[in-house]
Amino acid sequence: SLKLREVASMYFTAVAVLMVILVVALQGSLPRGNDFPYKVPLDPQGLLELSWNVSYPQQALHFQLLVREPRAGLLFGMSDRGEFENADLAVLWSDGRSSYFGDAWSDAKGQLHLDSQQDYQLLGARKAPEGLYLLFRRAFSTCDPKDYLIEDGTVHLIYGILEKPVPSLQAINVSALPRGLQRVQLLKPNISIPELPRDMETMEITAPGVVIPSQETTYWCYMAELPDGFPKHHIIKYEAVITAGNEALVHHMEVFQCAAEFDSFPHYSGPCDSKMKPERLNYCRHVLAAWAMGAQAFYYPEEAGLAFGGPGSSRYLRLEVHYHNPLVIKGRRDSSGIRLYYTARLRPHDAGIMELGLVYSPVMAIPPGQHSFTLTGYCTDKCTQLALPAAGIRIFASQLHTHLAGRKVVTVLARAGREQQVVNADGHYSPHFQEIRMLKEVVAVFPGDELITTCTYNTEDRSRATVGGFGIMEEMCVNYVHYYPQTQLELCKSAVDPGYLHRYFNLVNRFNDEEVCMCPQVSIPQQFYSVPWNSFNREVLSSLYAFAPISVHCNESSAVRFPVGTAPSPLPS
């Protein structure tokens, strides 16, 4: 009773070429080409290019997939973290005579099966000089348990190429195909673009003539400089400038402003991890702009802009470009970067960035072998009471941040002990895809509100505890929120009270009849490393974090703490 939609009759030669002639079962009206505002290459060669639009009233997406060199078929779909097993797939395949399109799923072994309910709706297929266009629609949420639920935040898109015709869909096994994954934010916020002033100027921060190194991953560092005496301006928009042809290689880019306390910074253009890189570049860490593949232009709200230039602000900027070159292409030249749009007519408010989540401290740790262990950081009512203006602040964008074990991040706003609103949530968060995201709705935060950030970690591949810290094998739980008007509060975070952690180590010691060295000269990481990680010790640690008082960090820009007191605060309920 499964209905296969025949897309086309197939013209089959020794070299399998897919020719789509006829389109059957058109459903709904066909969006035009310019109706797809978002675009991302799926594969490193850019042979598959996905464009899409989002209809919130319809709760559905329209996809346009351009296949530049069509073969016997292809798979496109989504899965929790980009895995090819138990994935939700739209499949175009040919049996050598005809081509078919269907909504399918892959089982735990990678074998395909047709869904009992067809939720990828084929709207059209068109052959053009540049390749084959496939047009299809998908609701955010279907009622098929085999389907992926499309949510806010990161979506792991996967694709596979069918090189030869197959007798049937069931004959396809994803594990045997050329394939790949691309992370995107599918559900872009539906925000109206603020009016831009006529006197707006632009500045391109690009690293000219970089020869992309022939290695999978390169972080390229380039120093730029504002004109001498450049007065205070407001950045009101920025976007990526990608050298044509390199769309699939430029993975993400950031522009950092350097520290104002140094009068000058050396020029540099080279890999960020090079021994030749001047040490001082490490003092260029204040994010001005960040872009990742698939992201659109970033707009500041009409009332605010990001200040740069003028006294008390460094003239030096550092551009960092992450090249992702898995095919190890050699000798490719690139001059990509970021274009800043700015104005001298300052908007009413400066925008600011505030750091929410957990303090970078080893007291917050994740046991090894955990599928999903959560840690929570609090920006408490006491801190917002002291540090925020009576009229509150408006959060309009957010960048989530963890290290390699991070799997989910969410920040919620609570008022009077009750959850009011999700500030930003990513249930498929990847540390490899850290965009600054404009929020669907601006979030107003008032004195006395709480901002609670929870991160979920996976440590299944680790054999010892992962403690909080700066190292790549240590963890963070951070949400950089972009807001206005700027305040003195730069950091509003927490960690468990160290005295209670000490009680935990004592308890583990006594309960398990084993020695966790309590000698005062042993560091907290060392104590965590010596815990015998059975289910009891894991769960008690989790209960401790949910129960014990916290110490609150409520810091001004100058790293001076707001006077919230030194006694640990009881945990917000």
Place this chain on the structure above:
Amino acid sequence: SLKLREVASMYFTAVAVLMVILVVALQGSLPRGNDFPYKVPLDPQGLLELSWNVSYPQQALHFQLLVREPRAGLLFGMSDRGEFENADLAVLWSDGRSSYFGDAWSDAKGQLHLDSQQDYQLLGARKAPEGLYLLFRRAFSTCDPKDYLIEDGTVHLIYGILEKPVPSLQAINVSALPRGLQRVQLLKPNISIPELPRDMETMEITAPGVVIPSQETTYWCYMAELPDGFPKHHIIKYEAVITAGNEALVHHMEVFQCAAEFDSFPHYSGPCDSKMKPERLNYCRHVLAAWAMGAQAFYYPEEAGLAFGGPGSSRYLRLEVHYHNPLVIKGRRDSSGIRLYYTARLRPHDAGIMELGLVYSPVMAIPPGQHSFTLTGYCTDKCTQLALPAAGIRIFASQLHTHLAGRKVVTVLARAGREQQVVNADGHYSPHFQEIRMLKEVVAVFPGDELITTCTYNTEDRSRATVGGFGIMEEMCVNYVHYYPQTQLELCKSAVDPGYLHRYFNLVNRFNDEEVCMCPQVSIPQQFYSVPWNSFNREVLSSLYAFAPISVHCNESSAVRFPVGTAPSPLPS
């Protein structure tokens, strides 16, 4: 865009009478009257009578609701535990001119709203001399988040009577209506009825001429006696015998066999809690048969029967009838009871009953104020290895049992540390509805298998810990499984190792800076009562139960333990 189905034009007089003349939108074929094998009265007067059938291939139920005295409309539906808020409802209502039928839901305040998706499908409405028949269909699972998911085990059916026409569905608030609840097992197992022998005899164990007391709840006890010299027989079937007209009053009934060590028992017919009840009746506790409202005849599998009569078995039986008389009807006479079908030609195997779950011990406790706290009892591989025959046993029926805080019970079969099969599960378990249920599938248990029983409790209305024990305010977690061939193993249960519980009390003591009296003369319940129940102490207790070794009770009929050893067993994984 909501589609209301007009059921009928309404003939409206001073006394609102619903006249169904016309049926619109018939969907599917109409099941005939004899297609509804299951029947239950919904209200204590029997004015609403529900019949139904189950189609496993269609994964759907057909309901026939007889309304004996139709008014302006009625509500019928389901909810987690019989509450009227956030319930899933089929509603028949009249605005004074027309009648309507729709799938609706009640919000947290009891107000009705039409579902966006209509999943109660009206198939027909028919006026007959005895009342109005409504026929409708409902899939077990719909994709509407406002709908109830129909699962195995108890379903809490709710109803309400609309006495006056309403302008619209939204004008209905459930809290203002005459209403009630009935618990049934909707998804009856689809088992084929074993062939019954021609020489089968019957015996009715009924309490003749009881005047049902004019109080809400009565347990009536009646002693019956088998003929002198009655040889061993096999009970192969039993069913309820309900005095006509009392279908809504007889809530449940059980037949117990008395202890063989007493030669005689006094005759008695009266309330079970009467001071006049002879003490010795407390020795009649071995369940022979149990029936609850809505239950059908109970059949033993072809290969087995329940032995009664003959040497070593008491001639005395105790019938217990629970009358539920919320309207406090006076002077109603009743002679209900249970009809046993038995045969002298013994079947190949005697059936037995085994008790799985937790030992009745205070070491297993539930903190107060818990929405859902779980406790787990193990019938371990060691015990089944020693006590079961090599060919295994077959479990064919199960009766779940807890005291008042019980909310869910599930038993799973595990083999080599992996879950194989659910033996019986009730996610909406109620201590007020303890049927013996025939299993959908007979479960084979072999030496070395484990049977793991988990109970979920709600103690939100309690201010001190609930410990395990026999008292009505203490708790149990038991699954009485009915199986064949009978073995010596009567009880296969566990409890946490008391030494580890002692460590828990020590830990609570030290961590919380409070005194939990550890003096040896203080009982375990007293220690539990003195724990300060914060989230940490609650969660650590839960972690302890999941982690600590257990002591295993693996008892023969004679209450002699099988020699599984006295050291606590490590917890099965």
